[in-house]
Amino acid sequence: MTLQMRAGDIATRVEAILAELAGLEGPLLPILHEVQATFGHIPSEALPMIAEALNISNAEIHGVVTFYHDFRQEPAGRHVLKLCRAEACQSMGSDLTAKRLQALLGTQIGETSPDGAVTIEAVYCLGLCSCAPAALLDGVPLGRLDDEKIIGILEKVRA
Amino acid sequence: MSTTTIFVPRDAAALALGADAVERAIAGQIAARGLSAKIVRNGSRGLHWLEPLVEVDVAGTRMAYGPVAAADVPSLFDAGFLDGKTHPLALGPTEAIPFLARQTRLTFARCGIIDPLSLDDYRAHDGFKGLERAISMAPAEIVREVTESGLRGRGGAGFPTGIKWNTVAGAEADRKYVVCNADEGDSGTFADRMIMEGDPFVLIEGMAIAGLAVGATKGYIYIRSEYPHAVATMRAAIDLARSAGVLGRSVLGSGHTFDIEVRVGAGAYVCGEETALLNSLEGKRGIVRAKPPLPALNGLFGKPTVVNNVISLASVPVILHKGAAHYQHFGLGRSRGTIPIQIAGNCRHTGLFEVGFGLTLREIVDDIGGGTASGRPIKAVQVGGPLGAYFPPQLFDTVFDYEAFAARDGLVGHAGITVFDDSADMLQMARFAMEFCAIESCGKCTPCRIGSTRGVETLDKIARGIDREKNLELVADLCNTMKFGSLCALGGFAPYPVMSAITHFPDDFTPARSATE
Ligand SMILES: Cc1cc2nc3c(=O)[nH]c(=O)nc-3n(C[C@H](O)[C@H](O)[C@H](O)COP(=O)(O)O)c2cc1C
Ligand code: SF4
Ligand code: FES
Numbered sequence: 001m002t003l004q005m006r007a008g009d010i011a012t013r014v015e016a017i018l019a020e021l022a023g024l025e026g027p028l029l030p031i032l033h034e035v036q037a038t039f040g041h042i043p044s045e046a047l048p049m050i051a052e053a054l055n056i057s058n059a060e061i062h063g064v065v066t067f068y069h070d071f072r073q074e075p076a077g078r079h080v081l082k083l084c085r086a087e088a089c090q091s092m093g094s095d096l097t098a099k100r101l102q103a104l105l106g107t108q109i110g111e112t113s114p115d116g117a118v119t120i121e122a123v124y125c126l127g128l129c130s131c132a133p134a135a136l137l138d139g140v141p142l143g144r145l146d147d148e149k150i151i152g153i154l155e156k157v158r159a
Numbered sequence: 160m161s162t163t164t165i166f167v168p169r170d171a172a173a174l175a176l177g178a179d180a181v182e183r184a185i186a187g188q189i190a191a192r193g194l195s196a197k198i199v200r201n202g203s204r205g206l207h208w209l210e211p212l213v214e215v216d217v218a219g220t221r222m223a224y225g226p227v228a229a230a231d232v233p234s235l236f237d238a239g240f241l242d243g244k245t246h247p248l249a250l251g252p253t254e255a256i257p258f259l260a261r262q263t264r265l266t267f268a269r270c271g272i273i274d275p276l277s278l279d280d281y282r283a284h285d286g287f288k289g290l291e292r293a294i295s296m297a298p299a300e301i302v303r304e305v306t307e308s309g310l311r312g313r314g315g316a317g318f319p320t321g322i323k324w325n326t327v328a329g330a331e332a333d334r335k336y337v338v339c340n341a342d343e344g345d346s347g348t349f350a351d352r353m354i355m356e357g358d359p360f361v362l363i364e365g366m367a368i369a370g371l372a373v374g375a376t377k378g379y380i381y382i383r384s385e386y387p388h389a390v391a392t393m394r395a396a397i398d399l400a401r402s403a404g405v406l407g408r409s410v411l412g413s414g415h416t417f418d419i420e421v422r423v424g425a426g427a428y429v430c431g432e433e434t435a436l437l438n439s440l441e442g443k444r445g446i447v448r449a450k451p452p453l454p455a456l457n458g459l460f461g462k463p464t465v466v467n468n469v470i471s472l473a474s475v476p477v478i479l480h481k482g483a484a485h486y487q488h489f490g491l492g493r494s495r496g497t498i499p500i501q502i503a504g505n506c507r508h509t510g511l512f513e514v515g516f517g518l519t520l521r522e523i524v525d526d527i528g529g530g531t532a533s534g535r536p537i538k539a540v541q542v543g544g545p546l547g548a549y550f551p552p553q554l555f556d557t558v559f560d561y562e563a564f565a566a567r568d569g570l571v572g573h574a575g576i577t578v579f580d581d582s583a584d585m586l587q588m589a590r591f592a593m594e595f596c597a598i599e600s601c602g603k604c605t606p607c608r609i610g611s612t613r614g615v616e617t618l619d620k621i622a623r624g625i626d627r628e629k630n631l632e633l634v635a636d637l638c639n640t641m642k643f644g645s646l647c648a649l650g651g652f653a654p655y656p657v658m659s660a661i662t663h664f665p666d667d668f669t670p671a672r673s674a675t676e
Contacts (some may be wrong), residue, residue: 002420003513025460026422026440026441026460027256027442028442029422029423029424029425029439029442030422030423031461032425033384033423033425037518038187044496052271054442058490060225062320063444064442064443064444067427067428067444067445068424068427068444068445069425069426069427070384070424070425071425080355082385083308086346086542086545086546086595087346087504087577087588087591088346088503088504088577088590089346089504090345090591091504091505091579091583092504092505092579093580097190097300097467114464123347123385123426124344124428124545124595124598124599125344125345125347125348126171126385126386127171127343127349127351127352127385127386127387128171128172128349129346129347129348129349129501129504129509129577130172130207130208130349130501130502130509130511131172131176131207131210131504131509132173132503132504134388136385139387141171141172141174141175141388142175143172143176144175144176146640147244150187
């Protein structure tokens with residue numbers, strides 16, 4: 001029963017997104033971003049609806065969703081920590097920072113912690129290379145990650 | 160009672176270092192002390208090692224304090240920083256700080272100085288003068304001005320901007336586009352982000368000029384999703400520009416139509432490649448298209464399209480305002496004008512340094528950058544992002560110029576310089592270059608897709624001391640195949656960081672390394 005309600009709820013919200021964005025030139029990425037912003041991931045129920053509205057095949061949308069690193073097909077944790085893995089951050093010891101954060105948060109890059117508190121994702125540069133190592137926690141930029149800031153991340157995630 | 164203006168940057172680098180908390184602390188002190196002062200959230204001056212860099216306008220001179228933490232704020236007020244008084248964090252007049260005083264700021268002339276979302280501020284600092292002049296010119300004259308300035312694409316390939324515009328201007332079509340490439344995926348670069356967050360109207364102005372020059376009515380800015388602040392600032396600036404009649408049916412009352420929309424990427428590095436970017440804008444997978452056809456003739460939705468980097472477009476207003484001769488007077492050889500060099504990684508003075516082409520790497524890294532942040536010796540610098548070569552100190556006499564870098568198997572790219580100290584393991588950096596290529600490959604070419612994965616495996620074998628000679632040869636072979644068998648520079652240039660690491664740092668690839676680990 002609840003599941004059915006949820007499916008209906010998804011359909012209504014996706015329809016609203018489609019009504020707003022389907023008229024754009026090249027609407028697919030804006031639609032997918034909005035769907036993900038709404039649900040935290042791209043629910044599989046949304047794909048056929050988008051396909052029908054844009055008159056493209058399900059397979060094509062699936063191809064797009066899987067091509068881009070940003071789009072998630074599974075829900076993320078309550079917090080999303082994007083850790084920069086690129087060169088400038090490496091030059092400031094980001095590999096060690098990442099190891100410590102993974103150990104402290106009890107989950108690996110690319111995974112969600114068992115309690116659903118946090119998903120850690122790898123990103124390749126946040127444009128914060130002048131204050132490395134860098135990360136984004138729920139969209140908030142963090143630079144020069146040190147012990148104090150790592151503790152700050154833990155507190156936020158566990159709150 | 161006069162009101163003092165305090166500047167607290169809103170640039171993402173400043174935010175990452177606590178600028179919002181600093182602003183709250185300052186606002187709290189103003190209220191608690193009953194002072195007459197207002198806070199402006201400016202862009203960054205580019206002195207990132209000093210961020211958050213707070214400035215106070217003292218009788219027309221901006222006095223700098225930094226790096227400021229929220230906890231420092233009460234003591235700044237106690238010391239009288241609103242009157243520019245001294246304090247352990249005082250840096251003196253901002254403009255006199257050597258890192259800033261030595262620069263030639265053309266493209267970044269306003270960045271960090273103005274309120275990024277104030278059209279009045281923008282106008283008061285020469286804003287829209289380039290666009291106003293362009294409106295008074297014939298399209299062909301605008302194109303000629305840009306060509307004569309010597310401006311070359313700042314996105315990496317260094318293609319002359321005027322020549323590209325000329326092709327689009329000459330194409331017949333019912334609709335043309337200007338696409339701004341704000342995908343800025345290269346590690347070590349943040350110039351595009353800084354200008355979008357610190358002076359968004361200059362990009363809008365540059366795109367509008369491009370629209371007039373080539374006859375395009377619609378512009379898209381494709382911003383990577385890793386830049387949420389740049390996206391928000393650009394969108395807000397576009398709305399303001401539209402309300403003020405800068406964008407829309409009649410640009411500044413000229414009768415020419417031009418409007419801009421922001422689109423957000425989805426975390427694919429290859430979408431910085433212009434044809435992959437166009438596919439992405441069209442709602443497809445970001446697969447690279449074969450050229451020809453050129454995007455200039457057959458671009459977005461098959462229409463003639465200018466694709467330019469943020470900095471290329473943001474440099475156009477000053478060229479139109481001050482003239483081609485003024486711009487091209489800076490620089491040397493075939494690299495004209497200024498380049499915003501981004502100093503990143505393990506460096507003492509990190510940030511953005513805009514200057515005419517022609518400094519040596521040594522001047523940039525040692526004199527301006529001040530050596531490593533760790534205080535250890537520099538081992539290598541990578542120039543031009545993940546596809547750029549690693550330079551050892553012996554090659555620090557290389558001059559910052561497109562041709563000089565190419566002559567040393569390197570590239571200027573988007574002008575990012577990442578510094579590494581002697582703890583860097585160059586075999587691991589070579590491996591990362593291959594791994595990154597494998598992760599980000601669009602999959603169209605076998606050498607890029609498969610070669611990079613094999614490259615990772617082979618370098619891992621070398622790291623374990625297995626068949627070193629044979630495997631080094633194999634890596635060189637793989638690189639050769641990637642270089643010549645790849646459609647775009649992702650597979651084609653990944654060999655640069657790999658081979659430069661092997662060539663210049665052979666010790667990191669010897670069996671001895673495994674013994675010492
Ligand atoms: C893999 C790859 C990634 C690229 N990334 C970017 C980028 O992030 N930003 C950019 O402006 N150009 C990037 N380029 C270069 C673009 O293809 C293109 O040359 C540029 O947008 C043209 O603009 P310009 O002439 O103003 O430099 C990339 C190229 C490749 C092959
Ligand atoms: S070189 Fe790599 S990224 Fe470029 S087109 Fe080929 S497969 Fe795609
Ligand atoms: S390399 Fe990490 S922010 Fe750029």
